Amino acid sequence: MAKPGRVLATFAAGAISLIILSAVTTGALSGWALILVGFCNSLMFPTIFSLGTEGLGERTPQGSGILCTAIVGGAIVPFLFGTVADISGNIRLALAVPLICYAIIASFGLWTARRAAG
Numbered sequence: 001m002a003k004p005g006r007v008l009a010t011f012a013a014g015a016i017s018l019i020i021l022s023a024v025t026t027g028a029l030s031g032w033a034l035i036l037v038g039f040c041n042s043l044m045f046p047t048i049f050s051l052g053t054e055g056l057g058e059r060t061p062q063g064s065g066i067l068c069t070a071i072v073g074g075a076i077v078p079f080l081f082g083t084v085a086d087i088s089g090n091i092r093l094a095l096a097v098p099l100i101c102y103a104i105i106a107s108f109g110l111w112t113a114r115r116a117a118g
Contacts, residue, residue: 005113008047012106015040019099023092037098044105045071051112077101 015037022033049067056063077098085094 003113003116004047004051005109005111005116008044008051008109009106009113010109011040011043011047012102012109015102016099016106019095019102023095040102048105048108051108054112073101 018033018037022030053063081094081097
């Protein structure tokens with residue numbers, strides 16, 4: 001059975017790969033690569049939520065509340081993306097914003113997988 005942390009890291013790596021593909025290509029391929037990032041996103045929140053609340057015991061309600069408020073990133077990241085694109089005049093450079101976010105998610109997934117193994 002696959003470890004949830006590794007699955008999360010794999011999907012985050014997939015999103016990173018698709019963002020890079022979009023940044024280095026043009027036209028339909030670039031657009032479809034970004035659309036397919038949504039496929040990678042489909043697994044992320046439930047997995048992050050489960051891994052983030054694992055082992056909290058009686059503090060699970062507080063932990064789940066904090067994780068639910070973290071959804072505000074879904075509003076902040078697009079704003080940062082747009083700001084970087086506007087300031088730099090380069091959408092490809094702005095793709096670094098979600099790329100960094102997915103790198104953090106991948107790191108969290110790998111950390112939880114190692115923690116579970118150890």
